Amino acid sequence: MDKSFSDLKNGKKVYFASDFHLGVPDEETSRKREARIVEWLDFIKKDASVIFLVGDIFDFWFEYKHSVPKGFIRFLGKVAELSDNGISIIFYTGNHDMWMSDYFPIELNVTLERQPKDYLIGNKTFHIGHGDGLGPGDRQYKILKKVFANRACQWLFQWLHPNLGMGIAKAWSKQSRAYNENSDGSFDAENEWILTYCKNIEENCHYDYYVFGHRHLPIDYSLNERSRYINLGEWVTQFNYGEFDGTIFHLKKFEIG
Secondary structure, X not given: OOEEEOOOXXXXXXXXXXXOOEOOOOHHHHHHHHHHHXXXXXXXXOOEEEEEEEOOOEXXXXXXXXXXXXXXXXXXXXXXXXXXXXXXXXXXXXXXXXXXXXXXXXXXXXXXXXXXXXXXXXXXXXXXXXXXXXXXXXXXXXXXXXXXXXXXXXXXXXXXXXXHHHHHHHHHHHHHHHHHOOOOOOOOHHHOHHHHHHHHHHOOOOOOEEEEOOOOOEEEEEOOOOOEEEXXXXXXXXXXXXXXXXXXXXXXXXXXX
């Protein structure tokens, strides 16, 4: 296991969410979504031991040497508050916010992850990641991801004026988001690339839960009698999240009180 959170005492729980896509489609709509996310974080802080934010939290993020994208201050402040109060926060980069560096670890004391990781939580084993580029197919994106993750390309991008760079990035994000959304809400197990990835791993190494985002579709699928593939859905329209109490994983929807 990469890390263990095996000791969940006094009713503490572990929470999961992904694909907030803060920043789209416009400032007003994003601000309303941000307020709902902050309300959810306030709702879970009473019993949260660990919070996994599983990628595409921002629709685009690029850290320059001395600056970060403006906005999202309410969300960032809430993350800092929870971290300061002893709640562990694990932040996965997604395909929309992969250009993160050290701002979150240094300023917010958040653990940053870029690849799927293994965890022991309670007495259950988890394999957790964002989900982009996993499994068969999607070759064009896999090539683009290697380009975007290349340090030389990131170094060149930082020399673009932010107005130009952000414009290019938003155009790419819009195309990528539309490609990965499942607009009719259907689930085809035979063509679910992340599910295929999980099945291949399960053949050689057992995990109780495989937890991913990226697909914008809430999924709770039994791989076998002992393993489940969970996809967390998104917060643009659905507001789904995962809750694990040390024994059972529940996929829920956050309703405003």
